[in-house]
Amino acid sequence: MPIFSSASDIQFYYADSGVPSISDYTTYFIVHGHSYHAGQQSFTANAKSYRLLVGIFQRLLPVARQHSHRIIAINRREYPNSTPYTSAELSIFAQGSNEERSRLLLGEGTHLALLLDGLVQSLSLPPNIVIIGWSLGTIFTLSMLASITSLSPSVQARLRGSVKKMIMWEPPAHCLGVKLPPAYIPLLDENLAPDVRPLVFRKWVALHFHHGDLSLRHDMSQIDQGNDNTRRTSPFDATSPEELATLTDLRPGARCDNYLIAPTFMDVERSIVYKALFDSTTRSTWSGMDVWHLVGDKATHTVHMATWYLKDQVELAGTPHPAIIFAENPGASHFYMWEDPEGAMKKLEALTRPLTCDP
Template structure:
């Protein structure tokens, strides 16, 4: 079971790895998963990555299978900590994730890394980027040298601390549903395909908030319970992920994103890696609103913070499962842009 340990701690991070390609020079994609669905959700990319000559390393965040759980004190902070406690904890988790990446870089002598974060995983990658000046100097140097690009993949508004537009809908907060029903309804909702209206308008009124495309099956609709349990851990997300999507964390996460993407000192400390933002157009509305918000923020900087945006037609939140070839092509294409 491949793992790395954070120096001077007992913290371990489990990861999957398809192994080094035969080519001397290759790109390694280190992927950070989102809410509930862990590294196993990327398994359909693995054989394709090997065929394409790229390396795919998928990290399980803390609390997920194989990685070190949070302490009781950390879980208390997630659930009910003060603003300052929560900000400190997210900063520390960012440092831990970044050092995990550095340990993987050292373990395999990686020279070309693309750091990819999917869904809620973007919160932790943004925290890692924002905290670089807190890393050991040698870690900073290795990351500056090896990480060539960062890809934000299907980040929802909750992962970036962006407020909901008026009259929006999210099953997790649907008071008409019993509390125990909200998670299962959300799971079906996020696996669905949505037909939206004019996406070029960047107008939230053009989005379809509730009604999924019934002509397309939900991503995991035909999966057996055992297969589904092999790639998702809802008990882990209940302990430390869902709370991140709630209002008390929004301002903390928003400040982290501002540092990671728009602070020139932070970008310089990372040696100005390319930043790509990838979105499937059949996603739920909250993913599209997040992308539009970041696009508008980039415009405010008049090109000083270049971020490339790719909108993928017909792909929902689980493109790596339903159409892995297309999604791998998009990821590889980001490094050629």
């Protein structure tokens, strides 16, 4: 089982596409979002056999190998085969102060940074790594970036020398500290029973949304919220319920993840976004690496509201070199890696090339 344990005894499961045929390859270090995880391995009682349950990036792994890349997709804490949160940590998610929650999220960023540093050394990864936070996972990769100044000089040096880019792959506005106008999301729908909300969310978040003119920033009349029409298609329309169940774990939502999309975490998340993306010390410690924001026009409305917010912040920052480079993915849903893994790999490749290339 691919497991890495840090010096602090935090264990992470990861899905690994394996070593490509060339030596100078790119490694994509991916952190998953809400409910949909990177996979798991379940052992039988006698520990003599196990079954591999696929994760949401499973279709992308062989494509990466065919393109001479490597994907290492991490299961966050509380997800299968990674270390659960302690009762004290779960209490902070539920009712901690801003200071406690900030320490918790930055601590998770530190764990992930040390995980990546450990994998760089143990797997002899070439110094061409791209960090990707997909969906809710983005706040954890931003916490990785923000935590760099708290790491030892040797760890800083290895990460700075190895990591070339970071991609925010469709982060929802809810996890970036954005104050939002009223908008539908099943996880916050009080008209649904609490035990039904995760099931509705799992289907809703994967739909192909039909938005209007998204260049009209903050114009909610252009937004399809997905709460009044069941005729939208989904990448999982041809996926059996049994296979879909292997891609998801709904239990962490109520324990920790749902709090990260609630207004009570807003101030903490906004401060982490600033420290990761706009703080000059943080950016210089990472040697000013490129940060991309990638979004498909068929993704959920929360993703596009995040795009509007981040574009506003970049304009307000007014730096000579933009803190974020924005890329669009026409026709793509939130689960592009599942419905078109070849197309998704080519898009990630395009963002990995020098900035003179058009993504």
